[in-house]
Each structure stands twice: as structure tokens, then as C-alpha cells.
Amino acid sequence: MTALSALERRVVAEIARRERDLVDLLRTLVRFDTRVPDDDLAPRDEAALQEHLARRLRAAGLTVEVWEPDAAALADTRYPIPPGHHFRGRPQLLARAQGAGGGRSLLFNGHIDVITDAPRELWASDPFDPVIAAGRLVGRGACDMKGGVAAMVFATEVLRALEVGLCGDLLVNTVTDEESTGAGSLASVVHGARADGAIIPEPTSLSAWLGTRGSLLVTIAVEGRAGHAGYPHDERSPDAPVNAIEKLALVLEALVGLRAQWAVAPELRHPHLEPGRIVPVATAGGQWAVSYPAAATLSCHVQYLPQQADGDGWGTTVKREIEAHVLAATRSDPWLARHPPRLRWDGDVPPSYHAPDEPVCATTLAAAQALGIAPHITSRTTWFDGPTFSRSGTPALAFGPGDIRAAHTIGESIALDELVRGAQVLAVAAMRFCGVVGD
Numbered sequence: 063m064t065a066l067s068a069l070e071r072r073v074v075a076e077i078a079r080r081e082r083d084l085v086d087l088l089r090t091l092v093r094f095d096t097r098v099p100d101d102d103l104a105p106r107d108e109a110a111l112q113e114h115l116a117r118r119l120r121a122a123g124l125t126v127e128v129w130e131p132d133a134a135a136l137a138d139t140r141y142p143i144p145p146g147h148h149f150r151g152r153p154q155l156l157a158r159a160q161g162a163g164g165g166r167s168l169l170f171n172g173h174i175d176v177i178t179d180a181p182r183e184l185w186a187s188d189p190f191d192p193v194i195a196a197g198r199l200v201g202r203g204a205c206d207m208k209g210g211v212a213a214m215v216f217a218t219e220v221l222r223a224l225e226v227g228l229c230g231d232l233l234v235n236t237v238t239d240e241e242s243t244g245a246g247s248l249a250s251v252v253h254g255a256r257a258d259g260a261i262i263p264e265p266t267s268l269s270a271w272l273g274t275r276g277s278l279l280v281t282i283a284v285e286g287r288a289g290h291a292g293y294p295h296d297e298r299s300p301d302a303p304v305n306a307i308e309k310l311a312l313v314l315e316a317l318v319g320l321r322a323q324w325a326v327a328p329e330l331r332h333p334h335l336e337p338g339r340i341v342p343v344a345t346a347g348g349q350w351a352v353s354y355p356a357a358a359t360l361s362c363h364v365q366y367l368p369q370q371a372d373g374d375g376w377g378t379t380v381k382r383e384i385e386a387h388v389l390a391a392t393r394s395d396p397w398l399a400r401h402p403p404r405l406r407w408d409g410d411v412p413p414s415y416h417a418p419d420e421p422v423c424a425t426t427l428a429a430a431q432a433l434g435i436a437p438h439i440t441s442r443t444t445w446f447d448g449p450t451f452s453r454s455g456t457p458a459l460a461f462g463p464g465d466i467r468a469a470h471t472i473g474e475s476i477a478l479d480e481l482v483r484g485a486q487v488l489a490v491a492a493m494r495f496c497g498v499v500g501d
């Protein structure tokens with residue numbers, strides 16, 4: 063299991079020999095400006111990038127579809143996709159190398175959108191004109207995750223160029239809208255992107271992310287009573303002011319308390335994921351410098367573990383728990399008992415997790431080990447597109463080149479030797495997962 067076969071050694075050597083071609087592909091991908099769109103959803107270079115990949119993958123003998131999904135087909139999801147969302151000018155790509163038959167199918171998925179380059183003036187070089195320095199390629203998206211996209215596309219091309227006959231189908235899926243909502247992969251699943259396993263080469267430093275927590279957003283509104291700031295707060299009197307911000311502090315205290323409970327609850331331990339967490343991310347309140355605030359709100363980002371999800375894998379039980387906890391904790395306050403906090407939930411992206419012995423996880427870890435990379439599982443602290451595939455029957459893990467700590471930074475970069483090793487692991491994993499004709 064650990065040693066490379068003769069054919070695997072040929073593939074690995076070919077990827078190393080063609081390192082410049084791989085780096086050129088990454089450089090080309092970074093040059094396309096695929097920053098997440100502004101509120102007007104005006105497209106940038108997304109279509110041009112997808113067309114570039116489509117041409118290459120067709121040249122490698124894959125059948126390729128590039129399409130603009132109908133956002134209305136995603137309307138029944140709980141993902142935080144805003145009303146009026148569309149994909150005009152931001153197409154998705156799904157390519158397939160037909161296998162000879164009798165093997166498992168594997169899907170490579172990567173997002174082509176990158177976050178803003180702001181503040182642009184802090185970059186030492188043009189974020190969209192990559193430079194190579196000290197063995198690293200520097201540019202927006204080099205690490206998250208055009209490096210991974212280049213590695214998976216190049217691994218596919220090399221397998222095709224060497225005429226490695228895979229038994230199962232190999233699919234390549236490049237999507238937009240990951241950094242914002244996850245809508246691109248969701249649309250790809252609706253379109254039919256499914257396989258027996260999926261590898262998403264996010265920047266994991268060549269370790270495995272076997273899953274991720276789900277996320278919820280909640281905004282909690284508390285009422286006060288407006289009045290002149292020169293008067294005392296008095297909630298027993300029918301017309302004296304009541305400070306909504308001070309009442310909101312009780313809600314905050316309740317949420318911090320629940321977070322502390324989650325952190326130590328034995329049933330909320332997870333072997334490879336951090337505990338669920340409630341993080342206050344925004345507050346608003348007040349009307350005037352000399353008035354009591356009549357209302358105040360607190361928004362929180364909530365991350366929850368797979369074992370906190372409901373029977374369908376969503377966060378409804380977490381929502382109920384938070385709601386009940388906030389109401390119970392604030393009921394002893396007479397004002398809040400009469401004016402209970404109101405919770406508004408926006409969006410739910412689900413968690414997922416696969417054990418290390420899930421075939422696509424085990425195969426990927428074994429492929430890494432065969433290349434001399436110690437199998438390592440790291441706990442993921444933010445979301446990625448894995449659950450979108452896992453929920454639709456395609457077990458997915460993340461494994462790719464690049465260090466997540468370089469993602470979203472000024473001067474984002476990726477180590478070129480790691481890029482090469484990432485492509486090598488992906489190629490070997492594909493051979494082992496899909497099976498090779500004649501083996």
C-alpha cells in the first residue's frame with residue numbers, strides 16, 4: 063500500500079519533470095481577475111478563466127461542460143444565497159474523463175473565486191501579475207486556491223498525456239461563489255456533479271481535512287425605551303427610559319455562557335473538529351448621542367459540530383437550543399421577561415465529517431504516505447465546499463498544496479515544491495481510487 067507502483071513512479075516523475083508547465087498554469091490562473099463580485103454581481107474574468115481550463119481539458123480528451131446555472135434552482139436551499147442572486151458571467155465547469163469501467167469515480171473540485179486584494183497599496187507586487195521569489199509564487203489566490211486548482215488540472219492532464227487507463231471516471235469541477243456562499247458547488251451538484259469520492263485541494267499543507275463544522279448566522283434584537291439621557295434608567299415606571307444596550311449585555315452574557323458549556327461538554331468532543339462556537343461579530347443600537355437607545359442588536363456567527371446537527375444534517379436543533387437558552391437566561395430580568403429578545407436566523411451551511419477509513423480519505427492519505435508525506439489529519443476551523451458534496455452522496459475531503467495561514471493575506475503565496483507534491487498526490491490518489499486498467 064505504501065510503495066509506489068512502476069506506473070505511479072512514472073506519473074510522479076513526469077509531474078516533477080514538467081514543474082515549469084505546472085507553475086505556468088498557476089501563473090496563468092492568477093492573472094485572471096476572479097475576485098468575488100461586488101453587490102451588483104458584475105462579472106470579472108470568471109468566464110475567461112473557465113474557458114481557458116475548458117480548452118485545456120478538451121485538449122486532454124475530457125468532455126467538458128461550461129454553463130451558467132439557474133440560481134432559481136437553488137431556491138430551496140438554506141445556504142445564505144441572497145435573493146436575486148445569479149450566475150450571469152460566472153459559469154461553472156464540469157469535465158469528465160470516461161473510465162474504462164469497473165472502477166470507482168473520483169471528482170476533483172476547486173473554487174476559482176478569490177477574495178479582494180484590498181488594501182491594494184500594501185502589496186509589494188501586483189496581486190494579479192504573479193512573481194516568483196524564494197521558491198514561492200506570490201499573487202492573490204496563489205494559495206487559496208488556484209494552486210490547488212492548477213495541481214488537480216495538471217494531475218489530470220499528465221495522467222491523460224501518459225495514457226494511464228483509469229477504470230473509473232475522473233471528474234474535474236471548477237466553481238465560483240465559494241468564498242461568499244458556496245453556491246457554485248451547490249449548483250454543480252444540482253447539475254449532476256457526483257462521484258464515489260471527491261478531493262478538494264484547498265490549502266491544507268498536504269494534510270487532510272476530513273470535515274468541517276456547520277455555520278449559522280443569528281441577529282438578536284432587544285427593545286428598550288427611548289428617553290433623554292439626562293434621566294435615570296427606570297423600567298418600573300411606564301414612561302422612563304430603558305437602555306436597550308444594557309439589556310443586550312444580558313443576552314451577550316447568556317451566549318458566552320452557552321459557548322463555555324459547549325467547550326467542555328463531553329458529548330461535544332470531536333476527534334478532528336474543534337467544538338461548536340458562538341462568536342459575536344457585530345452590534346448595532348442607539349439613535350442619538352443624548353438619548354437612551356430604544357433598540358439594540360447583536361449578530362453572531364455560530365459554528366456547530368456534526369453531532370449537533372438535526373436528523374437531516376442541518377442546524378435546526380442548534381437554533382432551538384440557542385433560542386431556548388437566551389430566553390431562559392434573560393427571563394429573570396423583569397424587562398426582558400415582558401419584552402423577550404427576538405432572534406432572526408440567516409442561512410445555514412451544514413457540517414460534514416468522514417472517518418479516516420472512508421475510502422476516498424484512506425486512499426488520499428495512503429497516496430501521500432507513498433510519496434513520503436506523513437499522513438496527517440488537521441482540524442478545519444472554517445467552512446469549505448466538502449459538505450455540499452458529502453450531503454449529496456459524494457464523500458469529500460480536502461487535501462491540497464498551500465498553507466491556509468497564507469490564504470487571504472497581503473502577499474499571498476504558495477511554495478512551488480509543495481505545489482508539485484500536491485499534484486503528485488492527487489494523480490496517485492486518482493490512480494488508486496479509480497483503479498488502473500490491467501492492475
Ligand SMILES: [Zn+2]
Nearest residue numbers: 173206207264
Ligand atoms: Zn478556499
